[in-house]
Amino acid sequence: xxxxxxxxxxxxxxxxxxxxxxxxxxxxxxxxxxxxxxxxxxxxxxxxxxxxxxxxxxxxxxxxxxxxxxxxxxxxxxxxxxxxxxxxxxxxxxxxxxxxxxxxxxxxxxxxxxxxxxxxxxxxxxxxxxxxxxxxxxxxxxxxxxxxxxxxxxxxxxxxxxxxxxxxxxxxxxxxxxxxxxxxxxxxxxxxxxxxxxxxxxxxxxxxxxxxxxxxxxxxxxxxxxxxxxxxxxxxxxxxxxxxxxxxxxxxxxxxxxxxxxxxxxxxxxxxxxxxxxxxxxxxxxxxxxxxxxxxxxxxxxxxxxxxxxxxxxxxxxxxxxxxxxxxxxxxxxxxxxxxxxxxxxxxxxxxxxxxxxxxxxxxxxxxxxxxxxxxxxxxxxxxxxxxxxxxxxxxxxxxxxxxxxxx
Amino acid sequence: xxxxxxxxxxxxxxxxxxxxxxxxxxxxxxxxxxxxxxxxxxxxxxxxxxxxxxxxxxxxxxxxxxxxxxxxxxxxxxxxxxxxxxxxxxxxxxxxxxxxxxxxxxxxxxxxx
Numbered sequence: 001x002x003x004x005x006x007x008x009x010x011x012x013x014x015x016x017x018x019x020x021x022x023x024x025x026x027x028x029x030x031x032x033x034x035x036x037x038x039x040x041x042x043x044x045x046x047x048x049x050x051x052x053x054x055x056x057x058x059x060x061x062x063x064x065x066x067x068x069x070x071x072x073x074x075x076x077x078x079x080x081x082x083x084x085x086x087x088x089x090x091x092x093x094x095x096x097x098x099x100x101x102x103x104x105x106x107x108x109x110x111x112x113x114x115x116x117x118x119x120x121x122x123x124x125x126x127x128x129x130x131x132x133x134x135x136x137x138x139x140x141x142x143x144x145x146x147x148x149x150x151x152x153x154x155x156x157x158x159x160x161x162x163x164x165x166x167x168x169x170x171x172x173x174x175x176x177x178x179x180x181x182x183x184x185x186x187x188x189x190x191x192x193x194x195x196x197x198x199x200x201x202x203x204x205x206x207x208x209x210x211x212x213x214x215x216x217x218x219x220x221x222x223x224x225x226x227x228x229x230x231x232x233x234x235x236x237x238x239x240x241x242x243x244x245x246x247x248x249x250x251x252x253x254x255x256x257x258x259x260x261x262x263x264x265x266x267x268x269x270x271x272x273x274x275x276x277x278x279x280x281x282x283x284x285x286x287x288x289x290x291x292x293x294x295x296x297x298x299x300x301x302x303x304x305x306x307x308x309x310x311x312x313x314x315x316x317x318x319x320x321x322x323x324x325x326x327x328x329x330x331x332x333x334x335x336x337x338x339x340x341x342x343x344x345x346x347x348x349x350x351x352x353x354x355x356x357x358x359x360x361x362x363x364x365x366x367x368x369x370x371x372x373x374x375x376x377x378x379x380x381x382x383x384x385x386x387x388x389x390x391x392x393x394x395x396x397x398x399x400x401x402x403x404x405x406x407x408x
Numbered sequence: 409x410x411x412x413x414x415x416x417x418x419x420x421x422x423x424x425x426x427x428x429x430x431x432x433x434x435x436x437x438x439x440x441x442x443x444x445x446x447x448x449x450x451x452x453x454x455x456x457x458x459x460x461x462x463x464x465x466x467x468x469x470x471x472x473x474x475x476x477x478x479x480x481x482x483x484x485x486x487x488x489x490x491x492x493x494x495x496x497x498x499x500x501x502x503x504x505x506x507x508x509x510x511x512x513x514x515x516x517x518x519x520x521x
Contacts (some may be wrong), residue, residue, distance in 0.1 A: 013495035319435070322442025326450055341439075381508050 007049070010058060012212075014137035018066050020110040021102055023135075024173045025070075028117070028166045031135075036074060041066040063102040070100045111136060112227055113173045115220060119188040122169045127162035128191045129198065137195075137216040146206055147198060147213060153382060175229065185230060189238050189294070192217050196242050208255060211249060218242050225281070235324055237294035243278030244301035247271040259400050266306045275305045296324040300336075314343035331359050335368050347372050363391035367401055378408050379395035409489050411451055411518040412496035416483040416503060419510030436504035444488055444499055453486030480512075493517065 015038050022034035040244035042064055055061040118131045133139040145155045178183040199213025221239040224230040251269035260280050284296050300320045303313050321337035336358055342350030351372050359365035364402070373381035385405045392398045425428040425433070437455075442449045458481075461473045483505060493515060498505075500513040 226466050237443075316440070317436075319438055322445070323436045325442055325445035329445060329448040329450075332446070337442060355444065356443070356447055358447070 006054070006058065007046055010045075010062065012138045014059060015039070015042065016136050017107045017111065017137075018102070018146065019135055019297060020069060020108045020114040021107055022066075024113060025100060028163070028171060028173070031163055031166065032189065033073065037069045038070055039065060044069075049064065055087070056326075067100045067102065076176045100371075103313075110173075110229070112223060112230070113175055115188055115223075116175055116184055117171050118164070118171045119184070120166075120169065120171045121187055122171070123162060123165050123345050125191070125194065126188075127158060127165065129194055130164075131162045132191055133213075133216075136220060139212075139216075143209055146209060147180040147202060178229075181250075185224075185232065185235070188224070189221075189234060192221050193238060193242075193294075195220075196245070199228065200245060206312070207253065213403060214246055214249075222385050225284075233285045233288040233290050234292040234294050236281045236287075237292055237298045240278045240281035241294055241298035241301050243274045243281060244298065245276035245311070247278065247288065248304055257396075257404075259396060261400075262304070270305065270307075278305070278313055284353065293324060293328050294358075296320050296327070299368055300324070305349050311344060318344045326407060331362055334359070335362075337365055339368060339371070342372055347376050350378065363393075363397060363401070365393065367404070370404055373403070373406065382408055409491060410496075411487050412490055412493065412516075413485050413487050413516045413518055414496065414500045415485045415514040415516065416505040417480045417512045417514060418483050418505065418508065419480055419512075433504055439501045440504055441486060443502065444486075449499070451487040451489055453484070453485040454484060458483075466519045486519065512521065 018038040018041065019031075019034045022037055022154045023031050026034055036213045044065055045058075045062060049055070049058075049367070053381060114136060115132075118135060119128050121129070130144055130148075134141070139147075141152050141155050141159075145152045148155065168351065173183070182324050196214050198216035199217065202210050202213070218239065221235065221242065224235045225239055247270050248265065250388040251267070252260055252262075278298070282302060285295060300317055303320070304318045306313055318337065318340040321333060321340055325333055326339060338350050338354045338357065341353055351369075352363075354369055354372055357365060366384045370384035370388060373384060375381075382405065385401055385408075389398060389401045389405070392401055441450060441453060458473070463471050463473065465471070468486060487497055488499050490499065496515050496517075500515050503513045505511045
């Protein structure tokens with residue numbers, strides 16, 4: 001890797017580790033300080049490495065510079081505090097012993113704790129995702145803005161308010177106790193899944209960024225699976241689900257970045273490593289008696305990775321959607337269930353069911369009706385695609401619908 | 409929006425169906441419920457097993473099964489959300505239990521707590 005690529009790469013992987021460790025040490029009151037020290041470390045690296053060339057072990061170099069910067073910071077502030085607020089002397093007297101522990105175990109530990117802290121129920125979901133991208137995944141403000149299709153200022157403000165919330169609510173950087181862990185894990189998993197979906201369905205044109213978002217979500221989930229206290233069936237099910245979805249990365253967008261419909265995808269482009277990984281975690285997820293929505297979604301995703309077009313496949317997908325909808329309704333699950341119904345039982349039956357859904361504000365609803373009517377009543381298909389086109393908001397969606405219209 | 413119970417009644421609980429037949433009914437029932445759930449109108453539901461059932465009478469006498477002297481027996485129920493009893497009855501029309509002659513689905517509004 002060239003010097004020019006190495007620093008951004010290291011920034012992505014190491015920035016978040018340093019911030020988690022430093023922040024755990026200093027507390028959320030000093031989260032900006034933790035970010036400053038980590039950011040400063042990379043600035044020093046860029047300057048020094050540019051002049052003197054790369055050190056033997058860049059990561060170790062970064063850690064030792066970060067440790068020194070942290071130590072200096074503590075010394076400076078303690079002098080300041082000792083002069084101005086003498087009462088604090090006893091608290092912050094031992095700067096000589098001040099050490100930052102950047103061992104692999106402590107990094108993982110700190111990141112896990114940070115995950116639970118950022119996904120605290122008192123933080124709004126939107127802020128949780130932004131904070132996670134920044135603090136846990138080391139994304140730059142600009143990248144986050146790009147992922148959310150907004151500008152830097154909006155993201156800055158959002159992150160600022162989220163950090164205020166962390167301080168106001170006095171959230172501690174700890175793993176929840178055994179009794180609380182399941183409830184808190186629910187919020188963590190939801191954020192991870194949102195992070196993944198943000199990348200998978202994002203309208204951002206930046207494909208590398210979108211993939212990175214998905215893989216970061218998978219990395220965080222892998223950390224939970226590898227940690228004994230959080231290695232629960234639902235966590236494995238979520239990881240399995242993400243592996244199955246991610247396996248189609250290479251097939252679901254064409255050269256021009258347009259979405260390729262599932263039926264038109266080239267199965268030889270599906271990633272078999274990720275498919276078998278998904279199978280492995282799905283197997284591990286079935287240990288307990290719990291059947292979460294992640295289990296059902298993972299099973300649905302599993303069937304989608306099967307190259308066969310046998311009736312059995314769509315029958316299974318249909319039954320899984322029937323089950324999923326009873327546990328948790330969502331418009332997208334309702335639409336997908338109806339599509340599965342058309343594949344398992346034919347279009348007539350699916351059209352009758354689709355007409356009952358009445359999701360009149362959803363462009364995907366009219367898109368589905370268009371797909372179902374295609375070949376059955378092309379006039380109706382056309383009218384539905386046109387309605388869908390009027391409701392679609394993004395350019396990518398409009399292109400997709402137009403493609404359907406052109407095919408008629 | 410009110411909640412309604414759709415209670416499935418079998419005219420003759422003694423009829424024994426083959427496992428294949430039961431599997432077909434199960435799928436049909438799941439499709440029926442899935443269709444209601446896809447409209448976000450499903451609240452809850454449960455099937456009731458015929459095996460190992462008891463009937464307790466007013467004289468505290470316990471007999472096996474809900475069958476015999478009782479003409480009809482309940483196979484299960486689901487609770488749906490609907491704007492009117494007519495809409496709830498419309499849902500009931502799709503119930504696969506109705507394929508059996510003499511079977512019925514009773515639609516009852518749930519008393520508010």
